[in-house]
Amino acid sequence: MDLSAFLSEQFLGFLLVFARLGSALMFMPGFGEQPVPVRHRLLFALALSAALRPATPVDAAMPDGPLDLAVILGTEITIGLWIGLTARVLLSALQFAGYQIGTVAGLANAFGPQLGSFEGSTMVASGLLIAGVALIFATDLHHVIIGALLMSYDVFPVGLIMPGDLAQQIVRAAAMSFWIGVAITAPFYVMGLLLNLGLGLANKMMPTLPVFFVAVPVLIAAGLLVLALSGPALFRGFLDTFATWLGTMSF
Numbered sequence: 001m002d003l004s005a006f007l008s009e010q011f012l013g014f015l016l017v018f019a020r021l022g023s024a025l026m027f028m029p030g031f032g033e034q035p036v037p038v039r040h041r042l043l044f045a046l047a048l049s050a051a052l053r054p055a056t057p058v059d060a061a062m063p064d065g066p067l068d069l070a071v072i073l074g075t076e077i078t079i080g081l082w083i084g085l086t087a088r089v090l091l092s093a094l095q096f097a098g099y100q101i102g103t104v105a106g107l108a109n110a111f112g113p114q115l116g117s118f119e120g121s122t123m124v125a126s127g128l129l130i131a132g133v134a135l136i137f138a139t140d141l142h143h144v145i146i147g148a149l150l151m152s153y154d155v156f157p158v159g160l161i162m163p164g165d166l167a168q169q170i171v172r173a174a175a176m177s178f179w180i181g182v183a184i185t186a187p188f189y190v191m192g193l194l195l196n197l198g199l200g201l202a203n204k205m206m207p208t209l210p211v212f213f214v215a216v217p218v219l220i221a222a223g224l225l226v227l228a229l230s231g232p233a234l235f236r237g238f239l240d241t242f243a244t245w246l247g248t249m250s251f
Contacts, residue, residue: 029088031145052146057158079166090176094131094238098129101227102123148247169249184238195218
């Protein structure tokens with residue numbers, strides 16, 4: 001094998017690895033966050049692809065012509081986007097829970113900066129997303145993410161795509177994300193029901209009571225208290241589910 005053929009083979013192998021890993025890192029929680037500059041994300045994807053390229057089985061699936069290369073590249077990009085978007089769907093459980101907590105606790109109209117979402121967020125939703133992303137790195141879950149990207153070659157061989165399975169799994173991920181969000185918000189639903197019921201009874205017994213001015217600070221204080229008490233269990237439930245999916249790529 002001459003030098004030009006060797007370099008061409010190495011470049012094509014790196015391109016195939018970058019197509020999957022780079023596409024996945026575009027939306028992967030922790031690595032693909034909007035506040036991270038695009039150049040930094042691109043450089044990290046290039047460095048990670050170069051580091052993991054020797055451990056991937058791309059050499060056994062090298063294309064024979066331009067058409068085969070285009071098909072394999074499209075397949076790898078699709079798989080990478082599926083991995084990143086499914087992980088982002090799971091992270092959206094925290095955003096959904098933040099919206100619900102903000103509604104129950106009277107903070108729904110307090111808008112915050114966007115983080116990990118495609119639209120405006122409330123302060124609670126932004127806070128939960130920031131905490132979730134920070135815990136991914138604090139618990140070394142980012143190492144599991146990198147391992148899952150490498151393990152994806154065992155689940156989805158190079159050039160092989162299963163559209164039915166991908167669609168089924170992302171639907172299951174959306175259902176699991178909704179379930180996690182509802183489970184996280186359950187204590188706040190109970191708190192809001194009890195407080196509103198108590199304030200309603202108090203208003204019946206004391207018609208002159210300014211319920212609105214009394215209820216808002218009580219709801220906010222109670223919501224923040226419940227959030228502080230349930231925070232560890234809240235994030236543990238999300239991180240356990242996220243780590244389980246990274247280890248199996250399925251539910």
